[in-house]
Amino acid sequence: DAKTTQPPSMDCAEGRAANLPCNHSTISGNEYVYWYRQIHSQGPQYIIHGLKNNETNEMASLIITEDRKSSTLILPHATLRDTAVYYCIALSFQGGSEKLVFGKGTKLTVNP
Amino acid sequence: ETGVTQSPTHLIKTRGQQVTLRCSSQSGHNTVSWYQQALGQGPQFIFQYYREEENGRGNFPPRFSGLQFPNYSSELNVNALELDDSALYLCASSLGLGRSQETQYFGPGTRLLVL
Numbered sequence: 001d002a003k004t005t006q007p008p009s010m011d012c013a014e015g016r017a018a019n020l021p022c023n024h025s026t027i028s029g030n031e032y033v034y035w036y037r038q039i040h041s042q043g044p045q046y047i048i049h050g051l052k053n054n055e056t057n058e059m060a061s062l063i064i065t066e067d068r069k070s071s072t073l074i075l076p077h078a079t080l081r082d083t084a085v086y087y088c089i090a091l092s093f094q095g096g097s098e099k100l101v102f103g104k105g106t107k108l109t110v111n112p
Numbered sequence: 113e114t115g116v117t118q119s120p121t122h123l124i125k126t127r128g129q130q131v132t133l134r135c136s137s138q139s140g141h142n143t144v145s146w147y148q149q150a151l152g153q154g155p156q157f158i159f160q161y162y163r164e165e166e167n168g169r170g171n172f173p174p175r176f177s178g179l180q181f182p183n184y185s186s187e188l189n190v191n192a193l194e195l196d197d198s199a200l201y202l203c204a205s206s207l208g209l210g211r212s213q214e215t216q217y218f219g220p221g222t223r224l225l226v227l
Contacts (some may be wrong), residue, residue, distance in 0.1 A: 019122060034215075035220075041200065041221075041223075042220060042221070043114075043116075043202050043204075043218035043219050043220045043221050044155065044202070044204075044218045045114075045218070046114075046215050046216070046217060046218075049215065078142070086153060098160075098206075098208075098214065098216075099145065099157040099168060099170065100145075100147075100155070100157065100204075100216060101157070101159065102147075102154030102155045103154055104153070104154055
């Protein structure tokens with residue numbers, strides 16, 4: 001699985017958009033980009049995933065560059081409850097065990 | 113809520129003891145993965161079970177073992193506990209069709225402290 005690189009921490013004002021970047025320059029054609037977040041000492045929460053196209057759901061939007069070497073997770077209107085560690089993961093599905101390889105993620109702090 | 117449950121929520125053991133952690137997968141999911149998360153680190157993959165068979169293992173010694181039952185619930189067993197085994201143990205369930213994207217949904221975890 002491709003290695004991903006994220007900034008260790010970011011701050012965002014409540015009500016503003018939070019844009020979390022992720023570099024995955026060695027991603028291969030069949031690897032998906034997954035985003036999870038983990039609020040203090042809870043289990044990771046699935047947010048969104050994508051392969052090539054931009055994706056949007058009720059939680060967030062995922063923008064993947066055309067060359068697929070980087071992506072951005074967008075939380076359109078951040079709230080205090082969005083304070084968490086956000087993990088970007090490149091994951092391939094090859095019929096074997098599909099393990100998630102977590103890095104250290106980005107600690108997002110949403111300020112009032 | 114993901115529908116994935118784990119028990120117990122917290123556990124204290126001493127070095128050398130054995131521990132069993134339990135996970136109930138989301139309804140309809142046949143794959144369970146286990147992860148260990150040390151303080152300040154991201155989760156590390158331990159192993160995965162698909163339809164009662166081990167389907168991949170991370171870099172963990174044999175004293176970490178598991179089981180999956182016909183109802184797809186799962187157990188993680190750790191023998192000869194060491195201080196470094198203190199961590200949050202997470203299970204995640206997915207509908208493991210193997211050839212398509214299958215999202216893993218995590219439970220709340222079991223916090224293990226080894227003294």
